[in-house]
Amino acid sequence: MTDSDTTPNSNSTPSPAQNSFEKASTFTQAIITEIKKVFVGQDDIIEQVLVALIGGGHVLLEGVPGLGKTLLIRSLSKCFGGDFSRVQFTPDLMPSDITGHAMFNAAKQEFEIRKGPIFTNLLLADEINRAPAKTQAALLEVMQEGQVTIEGESFSIDSPFMVMATQNPVEQEGTYPLPEAELDRFMLKILIDYPSAESEFAMLAQMSNQNSAGNFNLNPIKTLMQGKHIEELRSIAKRVTIDDEVLNYIVKLTRATREWSGIVRGAGPRASIALMSASRALALIRGAEFVTPDDVKQVLLPALRHRILLSAAMEIEGVNTDEVLRDISISVEAPRH
Amino acid sequence: MDLNSLEVEIRPRRSWEALDLGLLMARRWFFPLLKVWLLLSFPFYIWTVLHRPASDTLPYFVFWWLKPLFELPLVFMLGNAVFGDLPTVKESIKKLPKAGIFQIFLNLTWRRLSPTRSMDAAIVALEGLKGERRKQRIRTLHSDGASPAVWITVLGRCLETIFPFALLALIYALLPENVTFEFSEFFEGEPTPLQNFITATCIYICAAVTAPFYVAMGFALYLNRRIQLEAWDIEIAFRRLMQKQEQKKKFNSQILSTSAVILVGLLLCFQITPSSALDLEEKEEEKPQYTLQELQPDSNLLEAKENIFEVLEGDEFHETEIKKTARLKFFNSDDKDEEEEEEKEEDDTWLFNSIKGLASIFGGVASLAEVLLWVVVIGLILFLLFKYRHWLSDSLRGFKANQRADKPKPSSLFGLEITEESLPEDIGASALALWQQGEARAAIALLYRASLTQLVNRGLEIYEGFTEQECLNTTKDQAKQLAINNEKIQYLAHLTRVWQRIAYGHLTPENEIATDLCQRWNPTWVRDSEDE
Known part of the structure; x- marks a missing residue:
């Protein structure tokens, strides 16, 4: 810090x-x-x-x-x-x-x-x-x-x-x-x-x-948004502040998947972009004007679990991608100012 | 021993089949065998007939006891007869002393009651083996198919007992009707000389008839074992093959010589001299011609021979070179000792050497097995380490975390100085001063760093990857264990929110909020510390 x-x-x-x-x-x-x-x-x-x-x-x-x-x-x-x-x-x-x-x-x-x-x-x-x-x-x-x-x-x-x-x-x-x-x-x-x-x-x-x-009745659901509302939400989400330390944290997390033992194919740059966009969206949903490392961690698993390929040895051992990503999130140092 | 002249078909037989062969042999050479037997035993028959009183059974016993002596020439005769050389009676009897007086004596003493006597007789009579070698030979022969020899002894004894009575009954049955004689009276009272004569004659005839068969069957058993052990049949087969080959060669050479004679005759007739023949003659002329004298070893050759022996006896041919190579110690840890032992025990028997050789072989195999076992064990350990590396890593991490709890408090965490020395004495006042100086971020950072220091000093376990929210959640989870009251947790939660806003959102807190945090820090964290 x-x-x-x-x-x-x-x-x-x-x-x-x-x-x-x-x-x-x-x-x-x-x-x-x-x-x-x-x-x-x-x-x-x-x-x-x-x-x-x-x-x-x-x-x-x-x-x-x-x-x-x-x-x-x-x-x-x-x-x-x-x-x-x-x-x-x-x-x-x-x-x-x-x-x-x-x-x-x-x-x-x-x-x-x-x-x-x-x-x-x-x-x-x-x-x-x-x-x-x-x-x-x-x-x-x-x-x-x-x-x-x-x-x-x-x-x-x-x-x-x-x-x-x-x-x-x-x-x-x-x-x-x-x-x-x-x-x-x-x-x-x-x-x-x-x-x-x-x-x-x-x-x-x-x-x-x-x-x-047997069938769910969707009538209780009201139509709240139109296409323009979603566009507005997206534009607001893009304005959510994301500090350089948080961006660096995203990069470190993504790059860790490429160097982690047990992962044959790590996440690409598109994963970093997805992680950043998802973090911003999550911050917006929670009413925050900025992204915290907690937001990044929150979307880490859904954003990366389909982008990495575990080695055969890990799969034979019954280890899944979520467990590996959790290990990565613990081992990668969180940003500190 | 010429196997080609064998009178019997040579092939391995079962023991009972060998007895059949013995019966055939006895039938074929029955009279020669009988003559020999009768000639040797006849004096004892006379003695039995003439012996008085007639009731004395000693002559019968002696006659029975001496039967191995009468049978020995029969074995000689059969041994020659099977090779197509049937000896005369005289020759057979003359060979009796060759068996050895001592062996004959043994045959008539403690070997007399041997049930395999018929089979063993050939070992003494034909092979002339004595002592230990004879015992080994008997063991070898008896290892398979000796039981029929026992049975023919038992059966022969029974027949020799029954046949005389049967012969007496036959004589009685053939008596004229005018001769009044009760058969039962023959066995009652003191035997008359006539009765003794008749009895002895019947016994003698029965013994004479059975003896050739008994001896021949025993000999057949012996012969069959020799065929099995020495593979006579295979040897004969090879000999026949050789004979065929020789006959073929002989036939071919005869044809060639005949053809050559015819060809030469034709050439002489037409007076043609082939050029090749001329060349051959010329070449023969060019060849060095050696005389018989030149081929004899002369003085120069003898000298050369002596020189060669001198050179061979020189040091050049008797140099001893010792080479040392690196070898695994446990492979040959006993080599030196073994070599010394070998030097000391050069005179050991072959059996001891054999056992020792076997022991060294097994020792080498055991050493190799030990090495392989260690390789397997090490491989298994490496495999298990590789397989459970993640679990071990986690365990090690947990172990390190436990160790961390036991260790003195760390001086830095996440790159933050969290020692008491790195912080000002009055945290609240220092932070407030920074805030008032316009250093909002530094003020909040000081409060947050000091709060974390307090928590870590109380034993809070925080990993490097923990975010601010995770630190707060961990503090809440371990609040009871670390004796952190609700006031501290609420303060930390509020401080974390403010810190996150200023750190990641670049949003400066309101003056009241910041001042409140600065003023509340000391009462929240220091009071309890002083109490402790």
């Missing part, structure tokens, strides 16, 4: 930026509250999805069947007033089924571009690993550059755009593991675990009061 000179600001009046941070935090908390009406007992998961949404990234949700992955995305889409598309990924799904294709219009005697479901604000790619790599790769361009190329012509995707993909880690037969390039384009990989007993009880109590049997 260096005791640098800083002029004390005796003026306690909040700045306009500070007001916007508080509003943004209030707004995001309102969204979380709305989603929690349906998606019970997984507050951290909701927060992480919002982090990805505000951070301008994409989310890969992984969990065993029946944990509400699709419900979470549907709830978010209900809360969001923009366009929403859902694509069920199957082995026979073609890239053009997602991106769109050129079709000859006999009446006009010309080719017309028929845009696929990817032209939306929120795209739910359900069970993305059921489709072959060729179809999965159709998402690469749009996830990174926000545009789609059909018949040689590029089409921009309206902002905000977010891909929310789900995959099931249990039923691996007949699936196509996502390639590294595809995985790297997801800002966060969120693991959904079983809810607690209290949360499960609350969910059942909520279900018993609804008329619909």
Whole structure:
């Protein structure tokens, strides 16, 4: 810690930026509250999805069947007033089924571009690993550059755009593991675990009061935001202060994955960018105007767990990526002034 | 011993099959064998017949006891007969003394009751073995297939007992009807000379008939063991092969010579001299011609021979060079001792040397096994260290953390000076002074550093990777253990928030907040320390 000179600001009046941070935090908390009406007992998961949404990234949700992955995305889409598309990924799904294709219009005697479901604000790619790599790769361009190329012509995707993909880690037969390039384009990989007993009880109590049997009723969720709101949140998040020491801490964490024994392939620079964006978004959700090392640590696991590859020896020993990342977070010195 | 002249088929047989061979041999040479036996035993038969009183059984006993003596020439005869050289009766009897008087004496004394007598007789009669060598030979022969020899002795004894009675019964059955004689009367009362004659004759005839078979079967057992042990059949097979080869060569040479004679005859007829023949003659002329005298060893050769021996006896051929090489100590720790022992015990028997050799071999194998075992153990330890390296690392980390708790308090942590000396005496006043001087960051940093120092001095365990919030959470978790009251925790939480804002958000706290923190530091942290 260096005791640098800083002029004390005796003026306690909040700045306009500070007001916007508080509003943004209030707004995001309102969204979380709305989603929690349906998606019970997984507050951290909701927060992480919002982090990805505000951070301008994409989310890969992984969990065993029946944990509400699709419900979470549907709830978010209900809360969001923009366009929403859902694509069920199957082995026979073609890239053009997602991106769109050129079709000859006999009446006009010309080719017309028929845009696929990817032209939306929120795209739910359900069970993305059921489709072959060729179809999965159709998402690469749009996830990174926000545009789609059909018949040689590029089409921009309206902002905000977010891909929310789900995959099931249990039923691996007949699936196509996502390639590294595809995985790297997801800002966060969120693991959904079983809810607690209290949360499960609350969910059942909520279900018993609804008329619909078996299906979750999304009517309680109010539409709170439009596309422009998300754009505003993103712009505010970019204004969240991030100190050089924190940036250095992010770099040290990312680089540690490349030098850590037991990791064959470490995280790339895109991981550092994702870590920074996610940290800012998380700070915004919590109402902070700056990023702390705690924010970085909070998003470290979801931001890096899909970007590192453990050695065969570690996998044989039953060590998973989360354990390794926890070890890294403990060993890398936290920033001190 | 010419195996080619064997009269019997040479092949390894089972013991009972060998007895059949003995029966065939006895049948083939029955009369020659019988003649020899009768000739030797006849005097004793006469003695038995003429001996008085007739009731005395001594002649019978002596006759029975001397049977090995009568059988020995039969073994000589059979030994020659199987090789196609059947000796005469005279020759057979003449060979009896060659067995040795002492051996004959032993055969008639303590070897007399040996049940394998028929098989063992050949060892004395044909091989002439004595003493220990005879014992070893008997052990070798008896190692397999000797039991039939016992059985033929038992069976022969039974037959010799039964046959005389059967012969008497036959004679009785053939008596004319006018001769009044009760068969039972023959065995009652004092035997008459006639009765004695008849009895002795019957016994003698039965013994004479069974003796050739008994001896031949024993000899066949002996012969069969020799065939098995010495592989006579294989030797004969090789000899036959050689004979065939020789016959073939002989046949080929005959053809060649005949062809050569015909060719020469034809050449002479046509007076043609082949050029190759001329060349051969010329070459023969060029060859050095040695005379018989030149080939004889002359004085020069003898001198050369002596010189060669002198050179060979010189020092150049008797130099001893000792080479020392590095070897594993435990491989040859006993080598020196063994060499000394070898020098001392040069006269040890072959058996001792063999055992010693075996022991050294096993010792070497054991040493090698020991080395391999150590390699396996070391490899296993390395494998376990590698496999559980992460667990060990964690354990070591925990151990170091425990050690840290036991150690004196560290002077620095996270790059911060946390010793009492690095801090001013009055933390609150110093921080307030800094704040009032406009050094807001330095003031808050001093408070936070001093607070951490207090916590670490109380035994708080903090890792390098801990953030401010984790330090606070750890303090809360260990509050009870470290005797940190709620006031301190609340102060630390507030200070942490202010510190994070100024450190990472570059947001200077309000004057009231900063002043309050400075003023509260001493009452919060120092009061308890002084109490302690």
